Amino acid sequence: MIAISEIFGPTIQGEGALTGVPTVFVRTGGCDFRCSWCDTLYAVEARFKADWTPMSAEAVLAEVERLSGGRPLLITLSGGNPALQPLGDLLSLGQARGYTFAIETQGSKAQDWFARLDHLTLSPKPPSAGMAFSQRRFDACLAAAGVNTQVTLKLVIADEADYRWARDFAARYPHLPLTLQPCNPAPATPDEPARETDLDALNARLRWLVDKVTADGWFAARVLPQLHVIIWNNERGV
């Protein structure tokens, strides 16, 4: 069974290389990380476990089909850390009906079904997140993706230290398409779900990041904001 926090859409993907692409989100519950600026703690912290519904792959796909009117589209697997879940059967069922799959994960847990994804976004956490990094686990994720899955690196940047870390990290994977994403300055939290982020501060971070990247001639780095935050602020379910 798959621990499901929420299934919503269709909406557009708000971040990373697939920004703007219509998709349904399947958010799983449970995470091996607890990042300082996590914007989906309701799918992370164990105290919310009772809110996560155990669902079969068939039931998850049935809900996606209901939401999409049965028209195939991109299914985005997010979390929490969706790589902790048994998602191989969901891939098989969905792909047989024309759906495509993208996953977003920190790269701490490899699964053999990574090789059957269309898109694998690996988002190792920068120093500001306060989490440890395992090179061995990350490289296992890359290896599991094989040659048919499009792998992208997405690095969240909150400050100068994150930026320096990102430069060093990305330099080790020059073959991977790279997106830099300014960190949401004030994500909603379970205790303050209606918290609004400061869009001016977010925009300032975005300008700063564009200035850094262009001044440094770091032309392999694509700079993209969380578009859903710009459109809907911290609202859930969009």
Place this chain on the structure above:
Amino acid sequence: MIAISEIFGPTIQGEGALTGVPTVFVRTGGCDFRCSWCDTLYAVEARFKADWTPMSAEAVLAEVERLSGGRPLLITLSGGNPALQPLGDLLSLGQARGYTFAIETQGSKAQDWFARLDHLTLSPKPPSAGMAFSQRRFDACLAAAGVNTQVTLKLVIADEADYRWARDFAARYPHLPLTLQPCNPAPATPDEPARETDLDALNARLRWLVDKVTADGWFAARVLPQLHVIIWNNERGV
């Protein structure tokens, strides 16, 4: 010689499939169109011809190299209509030094050097632009791109009529990646260069467009705003 309106950057591409990618813009002067909501009339209207500098391909590339510190990156050819200019030599010179090239054009004029571009964005104008459309010329642009150039369709949407037109138009080219872009509600004009757009109205158009696309199950359509307008409003040179 190439009629140059401005060369600026590095900044990030603000619109279309390459949104977020670091680039230098080479904006040519002169256009065969005069769209109602054009945001670069200073590179379009004949009354600004005296502001356009005739430059050789060598001189254009020298300026791009100065701006980029000699590090190869994406050069975005925009206008006006850059397809009116003799850009074949610029492609040869730039590609020999590792630069890549994208062009944005309405698809009214084909050039044999389209086949040597990395990216060709065709942006035929919707009804709200008030311009005529030539199927023959558009298809000549597609043919000129050949098989090695990545062609993308970018359709600007200002209202319901544009949306309906876009659905019909895109249905004729199902093999082309498609981006829908909400029209800037208040672009700067030469007579009011400091005019600020209404970001709330832009955001409302963006939400409306996402809602339309998802409600209609039009999942091949990627919805992307002009990110530079969100970041820098109508400012020039960014």
